[in-house]
Amino acid sequence: MNISEEQLLPLSALQHMAFCPRQCALIHIEQAWQENRYTAEGRVLHEKTDTPEVECRPGIRIVRAMMIHSFSLGVSGKCDVVEYHRNPDGTETILPVEYKRGRPKPDERDEVQLCAQAVCLEEMHQTTIARGILYYGTNRRRKEIQLSDDLRRKTRELAESLHTMYRSRQTPAPHYEPKKCDACSLYDLCCPKSLDKSATRHHAAMLRHALEDSA
Numbered sequence: 001m002n003i004s005e006e007q008l009l010p011l012s013a014l015q016h017m018a019f020c021p022r023q024c025a026l027i028h029i030e031q032a033w034q035e036n037r038y039t040a041e042g043r044v045l046h047e048k049t050d051t052p053e054v055e056c057r058p059g060i061r062i063v064r065a066m067m068i069h070s071f072s073l074g075v076s077g078k079c080d081v082v083e084y085h086r087n088p089d090g091t092e093t094i095l096p097v098e099y100k101r102g103r104p105k106p107d108e109r110d111e112v113q114l115c116a117q118a119v120c121l122e123e124m125h126q127t128t129i130a131r132g133i134l135y136y137g138t139n140r141r142r143k144e145i146q147l148s149d150d151l152r153r154k155t156r157e158l159a160e161s162l163h164t165m166y167r168s169r170q171t172p173a174p175h176y177e178p179k180k181c182d183a184c185s186l187y188d189l190c191c192p193k194s195l196d197k198s199a200t201r202h203h204a205a206m207l208r209h210a211l212e213d214s215a
């Protein structure tokens with residue numbers, strides 16, 4: 001992807017895209033937003049890491065709320081924390097750290113966001129970053145994530161899909177998946193049950209069968 005500074009899209013949109021393209025379009029194209037308990041808790045956790053500052057400890061420099069961008073992915077945003085570790089041989093290891101509320105998720109949306117941050121830092125520092133850290137608020141644990149070729153490929157593909165969708169200005173139709181949709185912060189704005197044609201057909205068939213059984 002070869003894009004200009006004006007065409008950079010929010011890095012945070014990648015995690016929405018990984019979760020559900022419709023949710024991503026509702027937030028980033030239609031500018032719809034609805035806060036629920038999960039997003040409110042996430043916001044509070046992020047506010048703790050939102051103030052730009054630098055801290056120095058023996059052998060490590062910690063930068064908080066660092067602005068980052070990547071022209072290859074076409075995204076810009078903020079890194080919660082970037083750790084610069086000084087190695088015994090004089091080299092430096094760069095480690096992006098992303099704070100998340102809750103537990104590790106069943107999909108790879110957090111990993112994709114972390115990987116995009118690492119790609120931004122790689123471009124900005126002209127280096128290679130092998131791993132990053134996801135910090136989860138529930139268990140207060142750091143989880144090390146290897147930035148594999150597969151994760152990088154997924155991140156690149158999602159960034160391309162994000163730009164394609166953004167250029168089209170089209171919001172994809174909903175596909176109702178109970179597990180995913182019932183916990184979605186945009187459920188009420190999305191109306192997945194009433195707008196998903198396959199779900200509507202499914203419910204109509206169930207109703208028809210119930211009526212036939214009771215006849």
Ligand code: SF4
Binds near residue numbers: 176177184
């Ligand atoms: S309710 Fe479901 S289909 Fe609608 S935006 Fe959320 S996850 Fe996507």
